[in-house]
Amino acid sequence: MKFKTSDGRKDIEPQREGLVFIHEGLIAQMGDEIWLEIDGRKHKATAAKVGDTWWVHVLGHTLQYEIVEAGAAGADDDSGLTAPMPGKILDVLVSVGQSVKAGDALMVMEAMKMEHKIVAGHDGIVDAIHYNSGDQVIQGAELLSIHE
Amino acid sequence: MKFKTSDGRKDIEPQREGLVFIHEGLIAQMGDEIWLEIDGRKHKATAAKVGDTWWVHVLGHTLQYEIVEAGAAGADDDSGLTAPMPGKILDVLVSVGQSVKAGDALMVMEAMKMEHKIVAGHDGIVDAIHYNSGDQVIQGAELLSIHE
Amino acid sequence: MLKRTLVANRGEIACRILRACREAGIEGVAIHAANDSGSLFTEIADIAIPLEGEGLAETYLNQEQILKIAIDNGCDSIHPGFGFLSERADFAQSVMDSGLIWIGPSPEAITKMGDKMTARITMKAAGVPVIPGEEVEGGLEEVLAIAPSVGYPLLLKATAGGGGKGMRAVYEEENLESEAKAAMREALNAFGDDRVYVERLLTGSRHIEIQVLADKYGRTIHLGERECSVQRRHQKVFEESPSVAIDAELRNAMGEAACDAARAVDYEGAGTVEFLVTPTGEFFFLEMNTRIQVEHPVTEMVTGVDLVREQLRIAGGEAMSCGPLNIRGHAIEVRLYAEDPANNFLPAIGQLKRFIPPTGPGVRLDTGVREGDAVTPDYDPMLAKLIVWAPSRIEALQRMGRALDEFVVLGCTTNIRFLRELCDHPDVVDGWTTTDMIDRLWPDGWKPDLPTIIADAGLLIASAAESTNHGKKIASKSGTSEPLSPFSTLSRRYP
């Protein structure tokens, strides 16, 4: 699996036995909780996924790993398009039932004093539009969805 | 919708407008958070479902409502059978691939110094068995699953 | 100084001790039964070692196994917490015989205080007031001779007995002879031994305890009192310091007596001396608990002394670090139990689907659990202790009320609402707390005072939650595939 971190790209293919992952003497035991074993000592870790990035808290450090190439579980097949940050919808460029092509601009939103386009990730038909222009949206809000 | 509470059965059919539910002057605004409005004042509430029971925290009170007749969202179609409380598996009475009928005993577990049978809720075929006799299980652990 | 300490306990007190170890730069080693794997205290420990076996006897009470783990893992000391092995003199002795440091008083001190009669004799010799009374060897004549010196009302108790058999309360001298005869007859019938014990009957007394601390350098101090009168099923639920019944003079006198009690057994470390205090301000030694107590945080909050850190310091051979007694403000502790107060306080189990403790000024939570944990019938139902401090008692009660209102626990029945109502009860507000209070106030059992509008609101919320599948989308909602990272380090302007 490939990740991007603040100091470059990292590759890792840990050895897996069920929910136990091993890499160069480090052992991660996955479950509702995550336990990391270093030199025979276990430490609790916490992980959460935001977008394509895994946030990990371990031993007082908080780290981020952005997925470049996904693992066995595969990427989300979520057809929804979500707000990358909180902001305001400026314009809705499509309507429900309309066919769109990958790369088509669907919405324009303002955030961080800049305009951002929300573009289709694949070809499809617009299923639903959840906001109108002028609406405030929170980060992660599903803006509209496309059916393939 | 019908519920069972500590002081008997309760019926409620609130008026619904989108995510807003109204009943005798009380207004519940649903979302990631729940806000209850009484006499024009809003109060944060917290709710969580455990089994068929909704636990609700509102204004310092913690209340339980067991569903007798489900609402629009319907019951879980979860085919898994879960441990009603923490305990130890004493016996597994079926094997994967076996046909079972509703009411058949599938497992025996010990908890609270008593033995409990886990029975099939419907006819079907045993898909998977997740624990063996002697295993400790936590409350809510999926013990085995049945495919219809 | 200690380097690596094994904590022979679990739950919130293990968390408390392991955090103190971490702060003191001592490595903390947890031990845990299989059903405690992943519990909060194992997470706080530097090292967590699984115990083999099932049930308490094979795990947390298994002296040999625990001692072996301590030795095998290079520990130099063992902290027993409270309960479990904390007052087992034989364990303390084994620990010391293995060359490890026992974080607590000597086995001799534990033994002397552990036996009621030895403790009474030792205290009497040390000049600590004990409940007036005498064992009678010579029959009725001696009872009649001793009674005046004990005083009225008095209690006649079978020396061999228990369970109320052979027990008689005597309020006036004129009834003494007939009651004594009856008691001795009952005692003979029940136990084959007619010896009786004459003790002053102390009615309307309060149960007050004094915290003491003693180091290896001859310093023995007290840290004021705790009042722990509110109990249900003989377990404390509400504890506070200072007590409304104690003034500075009585505190000094009781504190000195408690220090005398500790010195009489060459006490070392933290301990608690329990007294019965009469309405007239007389006080009598009851017993000494030779360990840290559940309710120690209220003393910490009002005195500013970190008791567990001092235990570690004293055991490591350092002098205690605290200065002169400085009691400030008021602290209250309530015990959060997994139990159903509306059903005779029977223990409850479940999963902590939501566990959202209150925060803010003056609020301390000593918890052994966190959200998602299962509450099982395997251990004591105490989940956490909520402690508040405020400048005055009334402000502390107000703060506790606010904190309890904010505390959300869903998925397992708890006594939160009961504790909340307690804070507003006139008897508690006025300080009329007695050990029989809960039975007295709610003779038919406590039921929540639930306004109809709240019950209706709950029902509305439950049906709305069911209709909207509330809470089901939390996990998937933020598992979106839109990358956020390109924006996360952008600068921003403020208006």
Add this chain to the structure above:
Amino acid sequence: MLKRTLVANRGEIACRILRACREAGIEGVAIHAANDSGSLFTEIADIAIPLEGEGLAETYLNQEQILKIAIDNGCDSIHPGFGFLSERADFAQSVMDSGLIWIGPSPEAITKMGDKMTARITMKAAGVPVIPGEEVEGGLEEVLAIAPSVGYPLLLKATAGGGGKGMRAVYEEENLESEAKAAMREALNAFGDDRVYVERLLTGSRHIEIQVLADKYGRTIHLGERECSVQRRHQKVFEESPSVAIDAELRNAMGEAACDAARAVDYEGAGTVEFLVTPTGEFFFLEMNTRIQVEHPVTEMVTGVDLVREQLRIAGGEAMSCGPLNIRGHAIEVRLYAEDPANNFLPAIGQLKRFIPPTGPGVRLDTGVREGDAVTPDYDPMLAKLIVWAPSRIEALQRMGRALDEFVVLGCTTNIRFLRELCDHPDVVDGWTTTDMIDRLWPDGWKPDLPTIIADAGLLIASAAESTNHGKKIASKSGTSEPLSPFSTLSRRYP
């Protein structure tokens, strides 16, 4: 006594004040912009009223709208918190003109302290030491005449100026004339005004503030000092009380001067007097903040005074409740910012997917957010304040280290790790905290000290989490259809 108070603020300080209102039995009214709907402080309030409009000017700074809401909702008082309208004398005046109580000092006191020159003149008249210096009206001759009385090293500053133009440091008398000419020339060129100001140059000084409290009954007291020298981008990040640089004698002298400063403007309520303290123990008035401060909790922890509750009490016409000054132990506050300390402390945004604060003894969290909240660029990036108290400074640092290690925040970059490293830095441990410390220690910017094994461990966990779809099943897992209720009230036995 107050009955219903509008809190004209947001975030953690609104939570702090609203909780104090609840504890005091005062109804708390929150106001909130549309993008604060559902924020934690609106949940703690008894009543939450939405503000119309967008942006700060139309919402939290909108005097008319806020005052109208207060009147329409039957409020008898307004608490401004800090920032926003807290030091706006005109708003204080409008509030009072409307017949409401302003929880703060009089508009006159705010005005006098708000203008630097008026404050300086008022303080000088009250006998409070100000930085030696004089405004020069008569040109070069007068500069040369005044300089000896100001003392060396001294600073020449353009009266009309700013931004370093016309500013000259003079270390010895022999350079005075040439430097003064240069300064006046620069000032004339830059501002068309050659007047200069001569002030003592105070090198190596510490920034120390004194908390004061004054009621309507003529009582004005101080509550000791706070040291807030560790700053990044001119914002404080690490604050403590007491200061290592202040002994009891200096504390008394500064405390008395602070009380004199407050009395000079008939001060009422809580306020803070800032001083510059030289290495030789001289101290000089800098300014007075006429409101509650962000860092007030450290004073609360060491003095045992609930400052916000006292504000409410004083505004309601009661006497303050606190007794004589009783400073005990040591308190430290760190500010949790949504920012990237490895990237010049630039603000960060995101969603708080996990927000798990530390708990246990001596740890207080004043937070404006909770898990699930979005951190937006709309407001100040301060999310929460983590405060610890311990008997000594070193124990407080150890406790803060422990607490920061336990603090989990995922989904938004914060300065937690930076604060954690700060606690272990020798300069902080030794108390050599100065305002330029962060630039001095990390001239090329701070980078986390990340051991390779931790980086590898994080990578392993990220890949394992991705492979197992970690966290995805939490919501559905417990949504099982097996009823638990039949078992939840069963009794249980203990071994």
